[in-house]
Amino acid sequence: MPETLSATRRQLLTGLVATAAFAQTQETISIPGKQSMLVHNDRPEDLETPLSGLNTWITPNDLFFVRQHLPRPRVNEGQYRLTLDGKVNRPLQLTLADLRKLPQYTLAATLECTGNARGFFRPRVPGIQWGRGAIGNAEWSGPRLSDVLKMAGANLDSTYATFNGADVGVAKTPDFIRSLPMKKSLHPATLLALKMNGEAIPDIHGFPVRLIVPGWDGTSWVKWVTSITVADEPNTGFFMDPAYRFPKHPGAPGVAIDPSDLEVIEGMPVKSFITSPTDQESVPLSKTTIRGVAWAGEEKIEAVHISTDGGSRWEEAQLSPQKLAFAWRLWSYEWQPPKQGYYNLLSRSTDSAGRVQPVVAAWNPSGYLYSAIDKIGVVVEKGA
Numbered sequence: 001m002p003e004t005l006s007a008t009r010r011q012l013l014t015g016l017v018a019t020a021a022f023a024q025t026q027e028t029i030s031i032p033g034k035q036s037m038l039v040h041n042d043r044p045e046d047l048e049t050p051l052s053g054l055n056t057w058i059t060p061n062d063l064f065f066v067r068q069h070l071p072r073p074r075v076n077e078g079q080y081r082l083t084l085d086g087k088v089n090r091p092l093q094l095t096l097a098d099l100r101k102l103p104q105y106t107l108a109a110t111l112e113c114t115g116n117a118r119g120f121f122r123p124r125v126p127g128i129q130w131g132r133g134a135i136g137n138a139e140w141s142g143p144r145l146s147d148v149l150k151m152a153g154a155n156l157d158s159t160y161a162t163f164n165g166a167d168v169g170v171a172k173t174p175d176f177i178r179s180l181p182m183k184k185s186l187h188p189a190t191l192l193a194l195k196m197n198g199e200a201i202p203d204i205h206g207f208p209v210r211l212i213v214p215g216w217d218g219t220s221w222v223k224w225v226t227s228i229t230v231a232d233e234p235n236t237g238f239f240m241d242p243a244y245r246f247p248k249h250p251g252a253p254g255v256a257i258d259p260s261d262l263e264v265i266e267g268m269p270v271k272s273f274i275t276s277p278t279d280q281e282s283v284p285l286s287k288t289t290i291r292g293v294a295w296a297g298e299e300k301i302e303a304v305h306i307s308t309d310g311g312s313r314w315e316e317a318q319l320s321p322q323k324l325a326f327a328w329r330l331w332s333y334e335w336q337p338p339k340q341g342y343y344n345l346l347s348r349s350t351d352s353a354g355r356v357q358p359v360v361a362a363w364n365p366s367g368y369l370y371s372a373i374d375k376i377g378v379v380v381e382k383g384a
């Protein structure tokens with residue numbers, strides 16, 4: 001019977017697909033809890049969150065994306081020391097216990113990789129071809145960076161603090177070192193986090209101490225922080241220059257940009273994307289809830305607009321109550337399709353500074369800060 005045959009074939013196919021995916025994750029992901037992630041690289045791990053994992057305000061640690069350039073270090077809690085040096089009156093070596101004794105603050109902040117959604121740039125650019133999921137929102141807890149700097153008697157007129165983590169350079173990849181302007185370092189929301197969503201920071205997310213730079217792209221959020229050096233110049237290593245820089249003025253797509261026309265990325269654009277339904281999914285004619293997230297770096301999300309007709313008409317989506325700087329807002333829109341067929345669904349966010357998501361993202365040679373209006377296609381089926 002054809003029906004049985006197709007059912008069997010379908011079972012067989014999904015069975016095969018499932019087994020292959022399972023075998024792959026089993027082989028490559030030995031990180032507890034991270035089995036459902038999309039694997040871009042396995043050594044070191046670069047893992048993307050599936051869209052189904054981005055429909056909650058807090059992203060669980062097990063579903064949080066991972067990006068690292070170097071083999072992941074394992075830091076021994078007892079032996080851990082945080083060194084403070086450079087332009088400080090009292091060079092310090094702090095233990096975890098010292099950091100735990102300081103006043104602890106908790107805040108929600110969205111962490112997004114600078115290269116998130118790089119895979120959408122045309123012409124294509126080299127680098128991890130992230131989809132939408134190199135992003136997550138978590139609650140981070142720990143002392144303020146400013147309190148730690150003041151403990152060491154840091155010269156607060158110095159212009160930078162430079163952070164090194166326990167990971168070290170290998171082969172052609174240099175050590176991961178980042179500098180943060182003193183102004184942002186002294187911001188009360190900039191933390192040395194000891195906890196992520198109420199638990200000790202997981203190894204893969206920077207145990208035991210990671211820098212939280214709310215509203216700025218993920219590159220500054222140094223993991224496994226072991227030293228902070230106060231200085232009047234930024235570090236000049238690879239991860240400050242030439243990496244993670246953005247054109248000072250827009251360049252033509254596909255055209256190289258002179259390094260002197262690039263600058264360090266500070267802050268993030270206004271963004272939104274659709275998490276459900278997913279691109280090319282079939283949805284019923286009855287009713288569909290379109291969902292997604294929106295965020296705006298140091299600003300707040302003011303509105304999200306949805307178009308279900310390719311951008312002719314726009315309607316306002318419902319926003320979750322959290323109107324905060326640094327953290328994303330979830331949004332939803334109840335859609336009653338007029339009839340069956342193929343629809344282009346778009347989402348566009350507006351923030352408290354009046355920034356609006358553009359139709360076209362600013363192309364740049366490294367594929368950073370993709371921020372165009374999101375677009376997916378869905379098939380509305382009568383019987384679905």
Ligand SMILES: Nc1nc2c(c(=O)[nH]1)N[C@H]1C(S)=C(S)[C@@H](COP(=O)(O)O)O[C@H]1N2
Nearest residue numbers: 065066067068069113165176218221222223
């Ligand atoms: N020490 C160290 N910190 C790091 C990195 C790294 O490679 N080494 N990668 C950065 C980048 S580019 C991003 S996007 C975030 C990713 O954080 P996550 O893996 O916890 O999601 O960590 C940042 N901090």
Ligand SMILES: [Mo]
Nearest residue numbers: 067113114218
């Ligand atoms: Mo990143």
